[in-house]
Structures are given as structure tokens and as C-alpha cells.
Amino acid sequence: MAKLNMVKALNLALLQEMERDPDVLVIGEDVGVDGGVFRVTEDLHRKFGGTRVVDSPLAEAGIIGAAVGMSLYGLKPVCEIQFSGFAFQCFHQIENHVARYRMRSQGRFGCQMVVRMPYGGGVRALEHHSESEEQFYAHVPGLKMVIPSGPRNARALLAAAIRDPDPVIFFEAKALYHAAKEDVPDEIETMPIGRAHVDRPGRDLTLVAYGAMVRVAREVAERLHEEDGVEVEIVDLLTISPLDRETLAASVRKTGHAVIVHEAPRSFGPGAEIATSIMEEAFLSLEAPIRRVTAYDVPFVGFARERANVPDAARVLAACRETLAF
Amino acid sequence: MRENEPATMPRTIVEPQFTVEHLSILDSDGTLDSALDPDIPPEDLKRLHHAMRLGRRFDERMLRLQRQGRIGTFAPIKGQEAAQIGSVATLRRTDWMVPSFRETAAMLWRGWTMEHILLFFAGYLEGGQPAPDQRDLPICIPVGGQLPHAVGLAYAAQYRGDDSVVMAYCGDGATSEGDFHEAMNFAGVWHLPLVFLVQNNQWAISVPLKKQTHSRTIAQKALAYGFPGLQVDGNDVLAVYAASREAVERARAGDGPTLIECVTYRLGVHTTSDDPTKYRSAEEVEAWERKDPLTRFGAYLQQRNLVEPGLDEAIDADIARAVEAFEAVGAPDPLVMFDHAYATPSVALEGQRAEMAGRLARTPVTAPAAPPAEGEAPAAAERQSPPMRGQRRPWRS
Numbered sequence: 001m002a003k004l005n006m007v008k009a010l011n012l013a014l015l016q017e018m019e020r021d022p023d024v025l026v027i028g029e030d031v032g033v034d035g036g037v038f039r040v041t042e043d044l045h046r047k048f049g050g051t052r053v054v055d056s057p058l059a060e061a062g063i064i065g066a067a068v069g070m071s072l073y074g075l076k077p078v079c080e081i082q083f084s085g086f087a088f089q090c091f092h093q094i095e096n097h098v099a100r101y102r103m104r105s106q107g108r109f110g111c112q113m114v115v116r117m118p119y120g121g122g123v124r125a126l127e128h129h130s131e132s133e134e135q136f137y138a139h140v141p142g143l144k145m146v147i148p149s150g151p152r153n154a155r156a157l158l159a160a161a162i163r164d165p166d167p168v169i170f171f172e173a174k175a176l177y178h179a180a181k182e183d184v185p186d187e188i189e190t191m192p193i194g195r196a197h198v199d200r201p202g203r204d205l206t207l208v209a210y211g212a213m214v215r216v217a218r219e220v221a222e223r224l225h226e227e228d229g230v231e232v233e234i235v236d237l238l239t240i241s242p243l244d245r246e247t248l249a250a251s252v253r254k255t256g257h258a259v260i261v262h263e264a265p266r267s268f269g270p271g272a273e274i275a276t277s278i279m280e281e282a283f284l285s286l287e288a289p290i291r292r293v294t295a296y297d298v299p300f301v302g303f304a305r306e307r308a309n310v311p312d313a314a315r316v317l318a319a320c321r322e323t324l325a326f
Numbered sequence: 327m328r329e330n331e332p333a334t335m336p337r338t339i340v341e342p343q344f345t346v347e348h349l350s351i352l353d354s355d356g357t358l359d360s361a362l363d364p365d366i367p368p369e370d371l372k373r374l375h376h377a378m379r380l381g382r383r384f385d386e387r388m389l390r391l392q393r394q395g396r397i398g399t400f401a402p403i404k405g406q407e408a409a410q411i412g413s414v415a416t417l418r419r420t421d422w423m424v425p426s427f428r429e430t431a432a433m434l435w436r437g438w439t440m441e442h443i444l445l446f447f448a449g450y451l452e453g454g455q456p457a458p459d460q461r462d463l464p465i466c467i468p469v470g471g472q473l474p475h476a477v478g479l480a481y482a483a484q485y486r487g488d489d490s491v492v493m494a495y496c497g498d499g500a501t502s503e504g505d506f507h508e509a510m511n512f513a514g515v516w517h518l519p520l521v522f523l524v525q526n527n528q529w530a531i532s533v534p535l536k537k538q539t540h541s542r543t544i545a546q547k548a549l550a551y552g553f554p555g556l557q558v559d560g561n562d563v564l565a566v567y568a569a570s571r572e573a574v575e576r577a578r579a580g581d582g583p584t585l586i587e588c589v590t591y592r593l594g595v596h597t598t599s600d601d602p603t604k605y606r607s608a609e610e611v612e613a614w615e616r617k618d619p620l621t622r623f624g625a626y627l628q629q630r631n632l633v634e635p636g637l638d639e640a641i642d643a644d645i646a647r648a649v650e651a652f653e654a655v656g657a658p659d660p661l662v663m664f665d666h667a668y669a670t671p672s673v674a675l676e677g678q679r680a681e682m683a684g685r686l687a688r689t690p691v692t693a694p695a696a697p698p699a700e701g702e703a704p705a706a707a708e709r710q711s712p713p714m715r716g717q718r719r720p721w722r723s
Contacts, residue, residue, distance in 0.1 A: 025485070056512070057508075061505055061508050062509065065478065068474065069480070069481065070482045070485075072478070073478070073482030073483065074482070075485065092468065093474065096468045096471055097468075097471060102666050104464050105455055105463075105464050106451050106455035106665075107455070108456045108457075108458065109456075141667055142668065165669035242674055246673070
């Protein structure tokens with residue numbers, strides 16, 4: 001057991017999966033000698049060499065396309081896209097090929113590969129370095145979309161993603177990279193993909209969040225407990241797609257109220273799918289309309305205005321109180 | 327700098343002039359330049375000839391099947407048989423073949439069955455499923471998208487210490503795509519066992535080569551990525567074979583990638599949805615018909631007395647058997663669509679499958695309308711909207 005931040009925890013998952021399976025390799029821009037711009041692949045190059053920790057040319061479609069070929073052969077590449085905002089340079093490879101190869105070849109081939117990308121705001125960065133684009137991947141059949149919320153689940157989910165026979169888009173919240181340390185066991189640990197986690201049990205309101213927004217949800221839950229005597233249940237999705245509808249429905253059947261928080265813009269975002277799924281499974285339990293607290297439907301606003309756009313505790317708190325007062 | 331004063335920092339040449347070679351072995355009458363004879367054993371020459379004629383005749387048959395509404399849209403290969411067979415024939419079974427979407431002749435050589443190809447173009451994904459031991463990727467439709475996959479395959483082969491070579495196909499249009507350039511760059515940097523085989527058939531649908539690139543050749547694009555590019559007469563199967571054999575040997579020996587530009591011509595339509603008379607002249611097509619790869623190679627083999635009597639009849643009989651087997655395939659089971667989306671479907675996807683299964687159980691399946699027998703003119707309504715094999719009436723809820 002060691003106290004690790006998310007960067008170190010992810011690094012541990014990569015190290016251990018590479019040690020146990022020679023077919024796992026890492027490919028991306030600056031992932032080798034430099035250890036990645038966020039240091040998630042630090043030291044792997046020294047341990048495994050440049051053939052397994054591949055500094056690629058600066059071309060996202062080339063990285064993903066090459067990883068497709070590697071996975072068709074039987075290797076298990078873990079790609080790093082330096083920032084999720086650059087992934088549209090390879091989105092055609094992800095949507096047209098990564099997601100479809102199993103179907104196109106009718107099961108003869110599959111793309112066992114992971115695409116890691118730092119996403120989200122909170123690091124005072126330029127355009128394309130702060131956005132949340134999970135909705136694009138969550139919508140594509142053939143992909144899985146995972147977003148951990150802390151060091152321990154990040155490590156366990158990355159190990160699971162590497163072993164998953166299907167392609168996994170793995171978003172890492174930049175705001176969480178160095179935010180907190182957690183106890184992470186030394187021995188290999190995995191978690192099932194497709195299962196949400198009840199982060200805090202409660203009877204009055206279901207607060208759905210993932211990634212960096214789980215921190216916000218925890219703050220809101222604590223304040224509602226202290227100030228209003230309200231018990232919030234936090235559902236940390238962990239996997240966006242496939243969505244764990246059962247855990248969501250079970251929670252709302254108990255609480256009757258739901259608020260969804262995400263950093264992605266609102267319209268056609270994950271909140272729409274989550275809300276519909278709750279409505280389909282637990283309509284008769286709902287005592288108030290489901291609320292969404294999200295970024296607004298505007299392109300990148302510049303980091304000077306980022307805090308007004310990305311949901312914070314005050315906005316989530318207000319939405320929860322309005323929902324409870326409906 | 328003042329005039330007549332010697333430059334202290336003169337411009338220097340860091341790279342000497344590049345050259346691009348063009349290789350042609352058979353002239354348009356089928357006469358061989360014996361100095362360049364690739365010395366292919368007679369039995370292999372006959373196999374090449376068979377494959378080229380099979381490619382042509384199957385293509386023609388597919389066109390008729392499409393016009394009758396028995397298969398859907400496809401991209402005919404007429405005119406490109408030498409480029410495809412001359413190159414693919416230099417691969418071993420254990421090498422990888424990465425097609426785009428106009429490689430029917432090369433795919434048949436690699437072991438795809440005609441029935442598979444017909445099924446694929448009739449809308450059945452089953453037709454795109456390679457056999458378990460087949461090192462072939464399925465047809466890739468987004469232009470150039472398959473080229474980075476070839477890079478990854480070649481990297482993986484090298485990683486595993488497997489001496490297999492990858493041959494990746496694309497057309498002249500694909501050389502404008504970013505994926506083409508990223509793949510070329512990666513292949514050069516990683517020094518991969520990979521052959522890029524560009525079939526420059528002069529037209530990307532309606533856009534001619536001169537609007538596609540300002541480069542004099544496509545072959546020279548390889549030079550910028552640090553590996554050889556060679557232009558060959560793509561309607562000369564011996565030239566394509568000789569160049570491909572050399573490139574494959576280089577790749578297998580660890581000497582890196584090669585680009586081969588086969589200068590050829592699409593004698594027919596881009597796809598069956600296209601009317602090329604709108605954008606190119608009959609004179610141009612006729613000029614290329616005189617350079618037909620089958621005529622040239624046939625004349626050469628005739629001179630050497632290597633043409634099998636009854637070759638076309640035997641090929642037609644094989645095609646007829648394949649069409650018959652294809653026609654015997656039953657209506658598609660819609661539930662199969664859930665089988666290969668994921669290795670293991672999610673609970674939600676299982677739910678969607680169950681929903682469909684329930685609906686199918688309640689709604690009796692109507693057999694698809696029989697397509698007209700071959701040779702019969704389809705009814706007017708069918709000409710407007712040709713029925714696809716296996717197409718059902720819309721479900722009623």
C-alpha cells in the first residue's frame with residue numbers, strides 16, 4: 001500500500017500491465033524519454049525501451065491508426081493523446097475504424113486498445129487544453145468510455161481497460177492528476193468497466209457525477225448534510241458508456257430526486273442520456289424534474305472565464321436545493 | 327549585401343537531386359524487353375494470367391448482377407488487373423494484405439471467395455469476414471484510412487520478430503489524404519517492412535490527377551519520407567511483378583518501406599453509381615483501352631504458347647458456381663447485428679436485442695421478393711429502386 005496521486009497511480013497500472021503482458025505497449029507524443037507531458041509514462045522508457053514505449057511522430061491519426069494495426073495483429077497498445085482537445089485530429093480513425101473493426105470483420109479482428117487522454121478544465125490552459133468531449137465517444141457504438149475520479153479507481157480501471165478485449169477511451173481529469181493522494185495497494189487491482197460506484201450513500205437526492213465533478217459533488221453533499229440536514233447519494237459513474245442504468249435507477253427509486261453534473265456542454269451531452277435512462281427505469285419514483293448542471297452551450301471561453309462556465313459547488317448546491325423544493 | 331562581394335554565408339546544397347525511375351517491360355503489343363525479363367517460371371505466368379482474366383470476368387459479372395439489383399454498389403476494377411495481380415502475387419501467404427475498396431482481383435488471389443465478395447456487396451457483413459488464418463484486412467471504405475493500419479501491422483510483425491511483409495493498397499485520390507502522409511511518415515521513421523502500392527488510375531471519381539497533386543509523379547512523394555519510390559507501367563503485369571518483388575524483398579530483408587506507383591487507368595465507372603461520360607472523353611478511354619493489360623499480357627503469352635485453351639470457359643463455370651452459392655444464402659437474420667458490436671454486449675445492448683427478438687417473434691418474417699432471373703429486364707419500379715438481396719418490408723409495430 002502506498003499513498004499515490006493519480007499520475008503515479010496510472011503509472012503503476014501501466015508498469016504492472018507491461019510487466020505481466022509483453023504484448024502491452026505504450027505509444028504517443030513525448031511518452032518516451034520525457035515520460036509524457038503529465039509524467040504518466042515516466043520511467044517506462046527506461047524500463048522497457050523505445051520499442052515498447054514508443055515516441056511517435058507528432059500525428060494523432062498516425063498514432064491511433066498504427067495502434068489499430070498493432071491491435072489487429074494481437075498487440076495491446078495503450079495510446080496517449082496529449083490533450084483530449086487534439087483528438088479530433090484522430091477522431092476519424094477512432095470512429096471509422098477503432099470502434100468498428102470487430103463488426104466489420106464479424107469478430108475475426110477486434111481492437112484491444114486503450115486511448116488515454118487528459119481532459120477537462122481547472123489548469124489555466126489555452127484552447128484545446130481544457131475541454132470535456134466525452135459525449136462524442138460515449139455516443140459511438142463499439143467503444144467504451146471510462147472516466148475515473150481518483151487515484152485508486154484510476155489505477156484499477158486502467159488495468160481493466162488494458163485487459164478489455166474492446167477499445168476503451170480513457171479520460172483522465174487534469175484537475176485530479178495532482179489533487180489528492182489515496183492509498184493504492186501494491187498488488188494488481190482491477191475494477192469492472194460498466195459499473196458505477198455509490199460514492200456516498202444517502203436517502204434524499206441522487207447526485208450523478210464523474211471525473212473531476214465528483215469532488216464538487218462531495219463538497220455539495222457535505223454542505224447539504226451540514227446546512228440543510230439533507231442526505232445526498234453520490235453516484236460516481238466511472239464508466240460513461242456502457243452506462244450503469246441499474247445503479248442509477250436503484251438510487252433514484254430510493255431518493256426520488258436527481259441532479260446530474262458534468263463539465264461537457266449541456267445540449268445532447270451525457271446528462272441527457274442519464275436523465276432519460278432514469279426516467280425510463282424509475283419514472284414513478286421521481287418527485288421532481290431531473291436537473292442538469294453543466295458547462296454552457298458555448299465553445300471554449302478562455303481560462304479567465306472558465307470558472308463561470310464549469311460547474312462549481314455553488315451552482316450544484318442551488319440546483320439541488322431547487323430540486324428538493326420542487 | 328553589396329554586389330560583387332562574395333557571400334560569407336552562401337546557400338549550400340544539402341540534398342542532391344532526386345531521380346524517379348519508371349519501369350516498363352512489355353510494350354503495348356506484348357513484346358518483351360528481354361534485358362528486363364523478370365524470369366518468371368511458365369507455370370507462374372499461367373497463374374498470373376488466370377488471375378487477371380478471373381478478375382476481369384468476375385468484375386463484368388458483378389456489374390451485371392448490380393444492374394439487375396442482385397448486389398448493391400461496388401467499385402469495378404476493369405483495367406487494373408495487372409496492377410493488382412502483379413503486386414499481390416509477390417506476397418507469401420503469411421504476409422499481410424491491406425486493401426482499400428477496389429481490389430477484387432487481388433482479394434481473389436489472396437483467398438477471398440467470390441461468394442464472400444458477392445455477399446459483401448449484397449450488404450452482408452459476413453462477406454467481409456476474413457478466415458481465421460487469413461492475414462488480410464477487410465475492405466476499407468474511407469479513403470486512405472487503411473494505410474496507418476498497415477503501419478501498425480508492420481510494426482507489430484517487427485515487434486514479434488515475424489518476417490512478414492505488409493502490402494497496402496490505395497489510389498491516386500488517397501495520396502491527398504492526411505492518413506496517407508502520416509502513414510508514409512511513420513513507415514519511414516520506423517523503417518517498416520511495408521510496401522505502399524498506389525494504383526494511379528488517373529481519376530478520383532471526377533477529379534483528374536492534375537487536380538489531385540502538383541507533383542510530377544506520385545512515386546516521388548516517398549522520397550520526402552526518406553524511402554524509395556518507383557513508378558511502373560501499371561498495365562504491364564511483368565513490370566508490376568518485378569518492382570513489387572524487389573520491394574517485398576527489401577522489406578523482408580529489413581531495408582524498409584517502398585512506394586510503388588502503378589500508372590494505370592480505370593476503364594469503367596468509379597462505382598456503379600457513377601457516369602464517367604460526364605467528366606472524361608471517349609477518346610481518352612479508347613486510348614487506354616489500346617493499352618489494356620489483358621491484351622498485352624495475352625499477346626505475350628500467345629507468343630510463348632502459354633495460353634490455356636478453354637481458360638475463359640473454365641473461369642465462367644467457376645463464377646457461375648459462386649453466383650449460385652451466393653444466391654442460395656438465405657435472408658439475413660437481423661439479430662446477428664448484435665453479435666459483433668462488442669466482445670461481450672452490455673446489459674443495455676442485451677436489452678435492445680431482446681426487444682428486437684420479441685418483435686420478430688410477433689411479426690412473421692416475409693420472404694424477400696425474388697429478384698428477376700438473370701437476363702430478364704427488371705420491372706420499371708425496380709429500376710428506380712432496385713431491391714437488395716434480403717431486403718425486407720418495413721416492420722410494423
